Amino acid sequence: MSEKILIxxxxxxxxHLIRIALGKSFEILEAxxxxxxxxxxxxxxxxxxxxxxxxxxxxDGFEVxxxxxxxxxxxxxxxxxxxxxxxxxxxxIGMARGADGYFIKPFSPMQLAQAIRxxxx
Amino acid sequence: MNATLxxxxxxxxxxVLSNVVVIAISGYWLQLSRQQHELRARTLTQxxxxxxxxxxxxxxxxxxxxxxxxxxxxERQLSQKGGLDENATAALLKKYEQRLPEIGAIRVADQxxxxxxxxxxxxxxxxxxxxxxxxxxxxxxxxxxxxxxxxIIGRVTGKYxxxxxxxxxxxxxxxxxxxxxxxxxxxxxxxxxxxxLGSKGTLILRDVDLGLxxxxxxxxxxxxxxxxxxxxxxxxxxxxxxxxxxSTYYITNSPxxxxxxxxxxxxxxxxxxxxxxxxxxxxxxxxxxxxxxTWTLACGFVLLxxxxxxxxxxxxxxxxxxxAQLNAIFALSPDGFISFDxxxxxxxxxxxxxxxxxxxxxDVIGIDEAVFSAKVAALCVSSSSFNGISALQSIASSExxxxxxxxxxxxxxxxxxxxxxxxxxxxxETVSEILYFRDVTHETEVNRMKSEFLSIxxxxxxxxxxxxxxxxxxxxxxxxxxxxxxxxxNTIYRQSVLMSSVINELLDLARIEAxxxxxxxxEVLNPIEVVAEATASFKPPGGRGLPYLVVxxxxxxxxxxxxxxxxxxxxxxxxxxxYSPDGGDVTVSYRMEKDGGLTPFGIVVxxxxxxxxxxxxxxVFERFYRADSSGTIPGTxxxxxxxxxxxxxxxxRIDILSVxxxxxxxxxxxxxxxxxxxxxxxxxxxxxxSSKLRT
Numbered sequence: 003m004s005e006k007i008l009i010x011x012x013x014x015x016x017x018h019l020i021r022i023a024l025g026k027s028f029e030i031l032e033a034x035x036x037x038x039x040x041x042x043x044x045x046x047x048x049x050x051x052x053x054x055x056x057x058x059x060x061x062d063g064f065e066v067x068x069x070x071x072x073x074x075x076x077x078x079x080x081x082x083x084x085x086x087x088x089x090x091x092x093x094x095i096g097m098a099r100g101a102d103g104y105f106i107k108p109f110s111p112m113q114l115a116q117a118i119r120x121x122x123x
Numbered sequence: 124m125n126a127t128l129x130x131x132x133x134x135x136x137x138x139v140l141s142n143v144v145v146i147a148i149s150g151y152w153l154q155l156s157r158q159q160h161e162l163r164a165r166t167l168t169q170x171x172x173x174x175x176x177x178x179x180x181x182x183x184x185x186x187x188x189x190x191x192x193x194x195x196x197x198e199r200q201l202s203q204k205g206g207l208d209e210n211a212t213a214a215l216l217k218k219y220e221q222r223l224p225e226i227g228a229i230r231v232a233d234q235x236x237x238x239x240x241x242x243x244x245x246x247x248x249x250x251x252x253x254x255x256x257x258x259x260x261x262x263x264x265x266x267x268x269x270x271x272x273x274x275i276i277g278r279v280t281g282k283y284x285x286x287x288x289x290x291x292x293x294x295x296x297x298x299x300x301x302x303x304x305x306x307x308x309x310x311x312x313x314x315x316x317x318x319x320l321g322s323k324g325t326l327i328l329r330d331v332d333l334g335l336x337x338x339x340x341x342x343x344x345x346x347x348x349x350x351x352x353x354x355x356x357x358x359x360x361x362x363x364x365x366x367x368x369x370s371t372y373y374i375t376n377s378p379x380x381x382x383x384x385x386x387x388x389x390x391x392x393x394x395x396x397x398x399x400x401x402x403x404x405x406x407x408x409x410x411x412x413x414x415x416x417t418w419t420l421a422c423g424f425v426l427l428x429x430x431x432x433x434x435x436x437x438x439x440x441x442x443x444x445x446x447a448q449l450n451a452i453f454a455l456s457p458d459g460f461i462s463f464d465x466x467x468x469x470x471x472x473x474x475x476x477x478x479x480x481x482x483x484x485x486d487v488i489g490i491d492e493a494v495f496s497a498k499v500a501a502l503c504v505s506s507s508s509f510n511g512i513s514a515l516q517s518i519a520s521s522e523x524x525x526x527x528x529x530x531x532x533x534x535x536x537x538x539x540x541x542x543x544x545x546x547x548x549x550x551x552e553t554v555s556e557i558l559y560f561r562d563v564t565h566e567t568e569v570n571r572m573k574s575e576f577l578s579i580x581x582x583x584x585x586x587x588x589x590x591x592x593x594x595x596x597x598x599x600x601x602x603x604x605x606x607x608x609x610x611x612x613n614t615i616y617r618q619s620v621l622m623s624s625v626i627n628e629l630l631d632l633a634r635i636e637a638x639x640x641x642x643x644x645x646e647v648l649n650p651i652e653v654v655a656e657a658t659a660s661f662k663p664p665g666g667r668g669l670p671y672l673v674v675x676x677x678x679x680x681x682x683x684x685x686x687x688x689x690x691x692x693x694x695x696x697x698x699x700x701x702y703s704p705d706g707g708d709v710t711v712s713y714r715m716e717k718d719g720g721l722t723p724f725g726i727v728v729x730x731x732x733x734x735x736x737x738x739x740x741x742x743v744f745e746r747f748y749r750a751d752s753s754g755t756i757p758g759t760x761x762x763x764x765x766x767x768x769x770x771x772x773x774x775x776r777i778d779i780l781s782v783x784x785x786x787x788x789x790x791x792x793x794x795x796x797x798x799x800x801x802x803x804x805x806x807x808x809x810x811x812x813s814s815k816l817r818t
Contacts, residue, residue: 013586015614019593022611056582086585087578107585108592112600 004029005122006048010039010066011084012057016107020052020084023111024118036061040069043076050102050121052114055085055092064095071100080121084109131439138432142425149421153414157407161384164406165371168386171318172369172399175326178314180392182225186287186304187269189219193229193302194291202294207231212240227277227284227307231291232258233300243279250278252301261290261301271393273330274308274337274350283308283350285336308337308350315339321405323381327398329355333363336395347378354378359387363396374400459560465552467492476560481538499532499544507533507541512558515546531563540564579747583625583759587618621759628761631690632746632768640772643684647796650681650688651713654726657692658711664700670728673712679724680796687769694762695728695789701756702787703732714790722775722792731786740779766791 007024008031009017017032024030031046033039035057043051051070055063063085070076082103083096096104103117196215200207216229220242230241236253238244252258257270272286288303315326316339328336334351342348356377362370369388377383383400390397453460459476461469469487477484480502487495496511503509509532529545543561594611597603603611634642658672692711699709707730714725735743735750742748744767747760770777774794781787 013590015590015618016586016593018614019590019597022597023593056579086582086589088581088585089578107582107589109589111593111597 006031006046007118008033008039008042008046008048008051010051010063011054016054019111020114023115025115035059036063036066039066043070043079048079050080050082050118052082052084055083055087064099067096067099067101082117082121084114131436134432134435134439138428142428145421145424149417153417156413157410160406160410164384164401165386167320168384168399168401169371171320172386172388172397175318175397175399176388176390179390179395183271183287183393185223186226189223189229190269190287190289190302190304193219194289197231197291197299197302198294201299207240209240216241225306225310227280227305229302229304230279231300231302234298238279252278252303257286257288257303258301261288262298265296266290273334277305280305285311312337312339312341320399320401323402323404325383325400329396329398331394333360333396342379345378362387457562461558463492463555465555467555469495479538479540479542479560479562480534502534502538504533504535507531509544512546515544541567576746580629583747584622587622590618591615591622625759625761628759628765632761632765635765635768635772643687643772645682645684647680647682648685650679650683650724650726650793651675653685653688654692654711657689657696661693661696667700667706670696670699670709670711673710675713677715679715681724681793682796683773683793691766691769691791692726694766695791698762699728699730699732701758702750703730704756707731707786722794724793724795726791727788729786729788734783734785734787735781736783740781743779
């Protein structure tokens with residue numbers, strides 16, 4: 003059974019881009035806002051969550067990250083931020099809350115896929 | 124301000140009092156001095172009168188002695204020889220005349236009054252005293268005493284004399300004749316002139332009937348200067364009548380026109396009055412100089428104090444003006460100021476500081492830096508507290524540059540605001556430092572909004588760029604079948620268009636906001652024509668039909684920029700189509716409200732799309748806000764922001780009426796030119812649907 007990867011982004015094009023970049027080696031799940039992402043993380047327990055920050059809905063990506071990293075049951079879930087929030091302060095927030103990777107849009111899908119594969123090891 | 128007024132009041136009072144005291148002391152001193160001078164003058168006249176009395180009395184005693192001796196000799200001759208020896212008598216008289224030079228001549232008359240012996244006696248033409256008062260008196264009275272006459276014209280000399288006469292008798296006691304010593308009146312005048320009473324002093328001798336004997340200096344041209352004149356002052360007459368031996372008095376209108384202090388004295392051995400006077404012009408001459416000097420000094424003091432007072436008042440006035448200017452500046456300044464005195468205690472608090480912080484003046488005046496810092500810190504939210512004045516001072520001492528002495532603090536409710544606190548070190552002993560508090564709430568909020576906007580704008584640009592960049596990289600790195608490749612290229616193209624739109628609209632918005640309509644080409648136009656043009660040029664998406672354009676039955680003119688109004692209309696129509704993805708009519712109509720106030724004309728765009736909640740309606744003009752969260756409806760989220768900016772600059776407003784799931788009606792209200800009522804009917808509303816025209 004292949005590893006699950008959850009792509010969370012409110013733009014379908016971005017989700018589509020990452021899905022293509024990751025290829026067909028993984029089971030790809032998608033969510034378009036923070037609340038549904040958290041629900042899916044808890045229900046599907048993906049290996050990696052690729053998480054946008056600025057999304058519609060009540061929870062933004064940093065808050066979702068904080069919840070995941072604060073939940074002992076989800077301690078083995080890796081989270082890679084893929085966001086347009088490119089300031090150093092944003093990066094600091096993400097890393098402080100336990101992100102396993104931080105990609106700033108526009109990003110290289112090839113490098114992202116490589117980083118995900120490394121996290122899978 | 125009150126302190127200044129008090130200072131001025133005290134200054135004026137002090138100056139007036141000091142001047143009053145100086146004038147009073149000067150006046151009192153002058154009064155004392157005058158009394159001393161007057162006392163001196165009184166003493167002078169009294170002593171002079173006494174001296175004159177002694178002088179005259181001693182002379183008369185000598186004359187009396189001489190006449191007594193001559194009488195004895197004549198009576199001896201009559202007794203021994205039965206008659207007078209004229210030659211021996213003449214020699215005797217001559218001897219005594221030489222001994223007493225003040226006596227002009229001594230003459231002797233017989234029992235019938237014929238002058239028989241004496242100086243200048245002419246035997247061929249003998250003078251007679253028979254009618255003289257003194258002769259008649261002695262002839263009729265056995266009076267052996269000396270008799271002094273009033274001034275009389277000498278029978279021998281023809282000049283005024285005073286006659287001092289005695290009787291001599293036969294051995295049997297019968298009247299034998301009279302001898303008289305004639306003293307020229309000028310001798311008395313000379314005697315008077317020897318006393319020093321000043322240039323305007325006077326000495327007068329009067330007889331018992333107050334008739335003038337002589338006076339010095341003489342005033343021959345005036346009645347009072349005539350010998351025998353008895354015109355005296357009332358006060359003098361009353362004193363004589365009172366019987367006092369001597370007295371001193373004051374007159375203001377003497378015959379020669381001077382004010383004088385006078386002393387009169389009854390002479391001891393002679394029926395005469397001596398009157399001695401000194402004029403105020405003399406006895407007060409020194410005092411007058413003193414008075415002039417004193418009043419000059421007093422006036423100098425008054426003048427000096429007035430000059431000093433005016434100078435101080437002007438200085439005070441200038442200082443109060445400066446203070447008023449500074450107070451007005453500080454009162455009107457939106458920045459709050461606190462000044463600390465040399466002991467580092469709060470000396471002054473500006474009204475703006477009290478307004479900004481909500482503190483009372485009484486809470487801070489007089490407190491030291493530490494207490495003040497604690498009070499300000501207590502007002503701050505926990506995340507942005509005030510580090511205190513000492514922190515600002517230490518920063519200031521360790522770094523250079525004014526910016527290093529500033530700190531941002533955030534006050535908690537009820538005075539929620541962000542303040543910039545700055546420190547300026549004082550350079551005077553009275554001001555150790557000045558703190559200023561600037562309300563930067565607005566700037567901070569603007570900066571926050573700018574930062575947020577930039578962050579959102581970056582996000583909105585990065586997102587399509589991520590698709591473009593990512594898909595392009597994939598296309599270059601991987602092989603795809605034709606359909607997938609075409610699909611990816613389509614995505615790249617679509618995201619490129621979106622990014623281009625975002626950039627263009629951002630630039631539009633930035634330009635409108637920056638120029639605030641300065642680059643708008645305003646003209647008078649019919650907005651209905653502009654909207655018709657927008658409708659005609661619009662290409663409905665997905666093959667949908669053109670909007671219904673309701674032709675109004677009124678004409679209206681507005682002042683607008685045609686292109687901008689066209690852009691706003693197209694944005695609204697475009698939104699109406701985008702947010703009604705399931706179709707439905709889009710209608711464009713117009714309204715003219717009779718009571719529409721400043722903006723009576725409305726362009727109304729109605730759709731039957733997804734609509735908006737009340738919360739979404741509130742945010743519809745935010746940059747990049749989109750009512751559609753699904754991402755399926757294309758758009759930048761800037762269209763309505765641009766419409767609002769354009770309509771704001773036209774002086775209009777926008778109404779939104781929307782129901783989720785039912786649709787949205789957006790109305791642009793614009794001001795019209797001329798009388799709106801004349802351009803419309805009572806209320807030109809949407810005509811019947813049957814009149815709609817599909818353009």
